[in-house]
Amino acid sequence: MSPAVEERHETRDTDLGDEELRVRLSKTWGSARGLIGILSTVDHKIIGIRYAVTAFVFLLAGGIMAIIMRLQLARPDSHLVDAELYNQLFTMHGTTMMFLFGVPVGEAFAVYLVPLMVGTRNIAFPRLNAFSYYVYLFGGLMLWGGFALSIRPDVGWFSYVPLANLNFTPGKGPDYWAQMITFTEVAALAVSVEIVVTVLKQRAPGMTLDRIPLFVWTLLVHSFIIIFAMPAIMLASSMLIMERLVGTQFFNPDAGGDPLLWQHLFWFFGHPEVYIIFLPGTAFVSAIVATFSRRPVFGYLPMVLSLIAIGFLSFGLWVHHMFVTGLPEIGAAFFTASSMAIAIPNGVQIFCWIATLWDGKPVLKTPLIFVLGFFFIFVAGGLSGVMLASVPIDTQVHDTYFVVAHFHYVLIGGTVFPLVAAVYYWFPKVTGRLMDERLGKWQFFLAFTGFNITFFPMHLLGLHGMPRRVYTYPAETGWGGLNLLASAGALLFFASFLLMLYNMIASARSGALAGDNPWGADTLEWATSSPPQPQNFDRIPCVTSGSPLWDQGDHKAVVGGLKVDERELVVTSLTEARPDIREESPAPSIWPFLAAFATAAAFIGSIYTPWAVTWGSPVVAILLVAWFWPKTIEENV
Amino acid sequence: MARSVIDVSGLPTYAFGSRVTPWWGTFSFCLLEGTGFALGIGGYLYLAVTNKDWPKDAVPLSLLWSALFTLVLVISALPNFLIKRAATRESLRSVRLLLLIMSAVGLVLIGLRIMEFSALPVRWSDNAYGSFVWLLLGLHGVHVLTDVADTLVLTVLMFTRHGTGKRFSDAEDNAFYWYFVVLSWFPLYAVLYWLPRF
C-alpha cells in the first residue's frame, strides 16, 4: 500500500473543518447513480422512502377495491359485481391492507427514522435492509400481477381451511396468497432484526436506556412482537402451500389433521398483527404530542412499561377470534379476561398523552389535529372491542357488519389517522419543504366526517343482522338506506387521500422551506439538515438528556476520531451507550437485489413445481456468498 | 458554539461476542427461528392431544440414524467450543484446522440426516403425523444445511488472504449459531423419537 493511500485512509473527522467534512462524508456515504447504483443503494433513508411509497400505492390499490365494494353495496339487489368477484375483492382488499400496506408502512417509518433518532449513520445490516425491500416489492407485485392475470385468491384475508384446500379452491389463487405472505413476512422479520440491533447497539454515546425516545421504544417493542409472531404465519402459510402442492395432511381431519390447527397458527400471529399495525401509530402519536405540547410526554416510565405490557399481552389473546368454535368454558373465560386486560396499558398510554396535552400549550397544526381524530376514533373502536371480548356478545354479532365496523375503527383510527399525522410531521424532514396547512385541515375535515359516515352505520347494520362478506342483500331487509350512507362516506374518505396526494406533490415542488427543525421538536432527527445528508450527521452527537434538542443549550458534545473515507459508525454498549467499537458499515452492493430476485423466482416457481426450490436454492446460496464475500483487504481489519 | 469532543479514534474496529452487531443479529435470528420450532412442536402436540387416531398413526421412528446423528451433534460441540476460543485469540492455524474438522462433521451430519429421511416409515402424505415428522425434521435439516454451507464458505475464506481481523469475529459468530442448531435439536429429538414410545 502506497503511503499516499495510507494517508487518505487515515483522515479523521477531527482533522477537517465543518464544510469539508460534510462534503467528504457525503461522498463516502453516498449512493452511486445509474440503474446499478439505484439498485445497489444501502442508504436507510432511500430504502425507507421506497418502502413508504410502495406501501402508499398499495393503500390506494386496496382503497380502490373498497370503493368498488361500497359501490356494489350502495343499493340492494345490485349487479355491478357478481358474488365471485366480490369474494375476490374483499380478499384482495383485506390482504393488501394488512400485509402490503399495514405492516410495511410501519417498517417504512422505522427504517427511515430510527437510525436518525438514535443518532447513527445507517441502519444495522443495511444490505439485509435493501434485500428486505426487494422481497416485499416482489411479493406485492406477484399478488397483484396474479390478480391482473385472473389468478385471484377469494377465500378471505385469513384463508381458512378447509375452504382454502385444493378440493374446494382448485385454481392457484391461494398459492399466490400463501407465497405473498411468506415474502412479506421475510421482509418484516428482516427489518425487525435490523431495528432491534440498531436500537440496542448503535445509539449515540450517552443515550442510556432512559433517554431513548418513546418513538424508538415503541418500534423496539414492535420489532420484538414481529419476531415472535411472524414465524407463526410463515409456518402456517408454508403448511398451507405444502398441503396444496405436495399433499401433506396437516389440516385434513380424515388423516389425523385438524382445520383448527390453521386457525390457531393464524391467530397466534393474527392478533398480535393488530398491534404490529397499531404500535407504529402510537409511536407517531408520542412524538407528535410531545412536540406540539412543547414538553416531553408525561410519564416516561409508565409509557415504556405499558408498551412492554402490550407486547406480552398481545400474545395472550388470539383465541378470542375463535370463540364460536366451541372452546372449553374455562379457556374462554381466561381469554375473555386477558382480552380485557390489554385495555389497561392502552388506557395508561392514552391518559399520558392527554395529560401531556393538558399540561402543555398545544399548537393546533395538522399533525396534532389528526392525532386528536385518532383519540376519538380509537377510543370508540376500543369500546366496541371490549364489547366483542365478551363471549355472549361475540356469539351474537359474530360475522356481522358490527365486526367490520369495529376493526375498521381500530385499524383506521389506530393506524391511518396517526399515519397521516406522521406524513405531515416528517414530510419537511424528508423533502425539506412543509406541506400546506390549509389543505391539511380540509383533508382532516373530509377524512373525519367521511370515515364516521362510512363506518358508524355499519355498527347498526350489524345489529340489524347484516352478515359480512355478502355481495348483495334483498330490498326487503331495509338495509338499503344505511348502506347508501356508508357508501357515500367511503367516497368522501377516499377523496381525502387524493387531496393528501395532491398536497404532497404540490408541496414537494413549491412548499415553504422547512429548515432543520420547523416544529421546534426535541429528537435527534431534527438536529440535522432537511433532507439529511447521506451520512445523517456530520459529527455524531453525544446525548445528555431525553430531549437533546431542548436541553443542550449551546454546549454541544460530539464524537470525534471517526475515519472520513470509510463508512465508520460508533457501536455503543447496551444499556449505558458508552462508545465501544468503530464498526465498518457495509457499502452499497448489487447482490442483495439479485438475491431477492432469485428468491422471488424460486418462490413463484415453487407454486408450479417443487423442483423450483431444489434448483433455486443453490442459485440463492451462490448469490449470498457473493454478497458476503469481502471485496477488499481493508474490509477485514 | 462551545463544542466538546469525545475521542473514539483509539477504539478497536471489531471485537467478539455480544459487543458486536452481528452477534445481536444472530441472536435475534435464533429467537425467531426458535419460535418457529416451538410453534411446530406445539402444532404436533396439539394434534397428538386432540386426535384420537394419533396413537395408531404415530408409528415410532427407528432409533438408529437419529441416535448416530445426536451423538455426532453432541460431540461437535467440542470443536465448536474450541473454534470460539481460537477465534477470540485470533490464532489462524487452529481456526483453520478446526474449521476443517467442523466442515467434515457437518457433512457427516447431513449424510446421516439423508439416511434418516430415506428410512422413515411414514411419508408426508400418509397422514398428519407423517406430515409433521417430515416438516420438523426438514426444518431442522435446513438449519443444519445452512450452517454447514456457511462453515464451508468460511473455511475457504480463512484459507485466502482474507483470513484476518474481523473474519475471526465471523468465525466466532458462526460457532455461536451452531450452538443454536445443536440445542434446538434436543426438544425435537425427544418429541419425534421418544414421545410416541410412551
Ligand code: HEM
Ligand atoms: C377507504 C377506506 C376503507 C373502506 C371503505 C373499507 C371497506 C371495507 C369493506 C366494504 C369490506 C368488506 C366487508 C365484507 O363484505 O365483509 C372491508 C373488509 C376489510 N377491510 Fe376495509 N375498508 C377501508 C380501509 C381499510 C383499511 C385501511 C384496512 C386495514 C389497515 C382495512 C382492512 C380490512 C380487512 C382486514 C377486511 C376484511 C377482509 C375479509 O373479510 O377477508 N380496510 N373493508
Ligand SMILES: [Cu+2]
Ligand atoms: Cu384479536
